Amino acid sequence: MExxxxxxATEPSVSPFAGLILCPAAGFALPPGxxxxxxxxxxxxxxxxxxxxxxxxxxxxxxxFTPIRNPLWRVIATEYIAALMLPGHERVRELPNAVRTPTxxxxxx
Numbered sequence: 001m002e003x004x005x006x007x008x009a010t011e012p013s014v015s016p017f018a019g020l021i022l023c024p025a026a027g028f029a030l031p032p033g034x035x036x037x038x039x040x041x042x043x044x045x046x047x048x049x050x051x052x053x054x055x056x057x058x059x060x061x062x063x064x065f066t067p068i069r070n071p072l073w074r075v076i077a078t079e080y081i082a083a084l085m086l087p088g089h090e091r092v093r094e095l096p097n098a099v100r101t102p103t104x105x106x107x108x109x
Contacts, residue, residue: 015039015075015078015079016079016089016090016091016092017039017078017079017082017086017089017091018039018040019038019039019040020038020039020082021035021036021037021038021039022036022037022038022039022044022082022085023035023036023037023046023049024036025085025086025089026085026086028046028049028050028051029049029050029051030048030049030050031048031050034048036048036049039078039082042064042065042066042074043062043063043064043065043066044062044063044064044065045061045062046061046062046063047061047062049061063081065077065078083095
């Protein structure tokens with residue numbers, strides 16, 4: 001019988017973005033008392049970010065990763081979005097083909 005287990009899948013790994021509060025790291029302004037989403041959350045709500053365009057729909061300000069059922073793929077998706085938002089992060093800078101310009105992941109639709 002063949003083993004189809006991903007190497008290291010049974011060992012817990014720590015994301016380079018673990019514990020990161022996304023808004024301050026991305027330079028998003030928030031009203032006093034608001035912190036914004038934390039990387040490990042399955043729903044990133046940017047509704048309280050100051051300075052977003054008035055025409056931006058409210059639901060476009062929320063990134064919901066819960067439809068991704070596989071927990072490994074969900075982590076990959078959140079890490080990818082975080083890397084696009086934070087090209088200056090120390091772990092992203094190390095990547096040879098990383099995007100070097102911040103990509104706003106919340107946008108009007």
